Amino acid sequence: MASDSPNPNDRPKASWLQIFLIGRNPKVTAIRLLVTAGLVVGYFRWMALPIQVTGISMEPTYHDGQRTSVSRLSLRLHPPVRGDVMAIRTTGFHNLLLKRIIALPGERVHIRRGQVFINGEPLDEPYLIKKAPWNWPRDLEDELIGPDEFLVIGDNRGMPQDRHEFGIAKRERLVGRANR
Amino acid sequence: MSRGFFRIIGSLMVLGIVGLWVLVRPTESRRITRTLEALAKEASFRPGEGQLRRLARVESFANAFTEDAVIHFETLGIPPAQLSGRDEIRSLAGAIQILQGGMDVQLFDPVVTLGPAEDTARVYLTASASSGKQEAFTAQEFEFRLVRRDGTWRIRELNTVKTLRR
Numbered sequence: 001m002a003s004d005s006p007n008p009n010d011r012p013k014a015s016w017l018q019i020f021l022i023g024r025n026p027k028v029t030a031i032r033l034l035v036t037a038g039l040v041v042g043y044f045r046w047m048a049l050p051i052q053v054t055g056i057s058m059e060p061t062y063h064d065g066q067r068t069s070v071s072r073l074s075l076r077l078h079p080p081v082r083g084d085v086m087a088i089r090t091t092g093f094h095n096l097l098l099k100r101i102i103a104l105p106g107e108r109v110h111i112r113r114g115q116v117f118i119n120g121e122p123l124d125e126p127y128l129i130k131k132a133p134w135n136w137p138r139d140l141e142d143e144l145i146g147p148d149e150f151l152v153i154g155d156n157r158g159m160p161q162d163r164h165e166f167g168i169a170k171r172e173r174l175v176g177r178a179n180r
Numbered sequence: 181m182s183r184g185f186f187r188i189i190g191s192l193m194v195l196g197i198v199g200l201w202v203l204v205r206p207t208e209s210r211r212i213t214r215t216l217e218a219l220a221k222e223a224s225f226r227p228g229e230g231q232l233r234r235l236a237r238v239e240s241f242a243n244a245f246t247e248d249a250v251i252h253f254e255t256l257g258i259p260p261a262q263l264s265g266r267d268e269i270r271s272l273a274g275a276i277q278i279l280q281g282g283m284d285v286q287l288f289d290p291v292v293t294l295g296p297a298e299d300t301a302r303v304y305l306t307a308s309a310s311s312g313k314q315e316a317f318t319a320q321e322f323e324f325r326l327v328r329r330d331g332t333w334r335i336r337e338l339n340t341v342k343t344l345r346r
Contacts, residue, residue: 090306091306091321093289165344167343168346
């Protein structure tokens with residue numbers, strides 16, 4: 001005896017356009033799309049930012065035109081320490097400064113003839129190739145780094161001091177650690 | 181084609197229209213951003229542009245400022261400068277226009293804060309400028325203070341902002 005109930009296999013066949021645009025099962029495709037979009041946005045927003053280095057202030061560690069990424073997750077997991085190369089935001093994320101952390105909150109720092117002194121002790125900086133005779137601050141007094149601040153400088157200390165952007169960055173401006 | 185297919189296409193279209201409206205609906209913040217984008221466009225020019233076009237640019241650039249506007253400019257490698265009044269701004273814009281390589285000014289990440297009556301505003305943004313292959317400055321932050329007069333937003337004060345304090 002033949003049954004009158006419809007066979008689930010008798011569903012109308014999906015057209016090639018539908019299969020091409022949204023697959024055989026639209027719900028599954030929509031979920032896949034949402035999950036993929038969420039993962040991509042989440043990865044680039046909270047984990048890693050792709051960047052291209054412009055300029056020579058981080059030579060020899062980073063070169064003009066070099067492509068790398070900034071790990072935002074790493075900054076969330078581990079607080080910034082001396083020697084970290086950090087990306088520092090401007091008003092947004094389109095333009096970031098890449099600098100190395102030299103002094104931490106609460107430290108007293110000055111630079112004399114290119115040598116950095118932290119709390120009166122000279123700082124060993126193996127990543128530098130050349131030191132131009134920088135002096136900072138100009139008044140020859142120690143600068144006290146505030147509670148949520150870091151002194152950041154590029155690795156190219158052979159540059160003239162007045163052509164090199166460096167200074168004190170607020171903690172809120174740190175975006176993430178730069179990868180090599 | 182199945183009903184699910186049409187439902188999804190319909191939902192995407194509704195989402196697209198709502199998204200488009202959110203993106204383009206006119207607000208004061210958006211008008212200000214457009215004013216500043218127009219300013220960047222007027223500040224940019226290609227080498228070999230005609231004299232009349234350049235003069236029109238200079239005039240349009242200067243008109244984006246109030247008569248008593250003030251500019252404080254201090255960035256790496258350029259001596260600090262202060263300009264007072266639209267005439268001085270017009271003169272500087274005219275002087276820049278004679279650069280041989282042209283000039284390209286771009287603005288990024290504007291943050292607009294409107295005053296309580298929405299007739300004043302403060303905008304922080306990042307700008308870059310290059311002349312030919314040479315960067316005049318990259319990633320320089322600016323603070324714009326604007327005022328709305330007769331329905332038009334004009335810049336009353338423009339200051340450079342230091343990303344890193346020294």
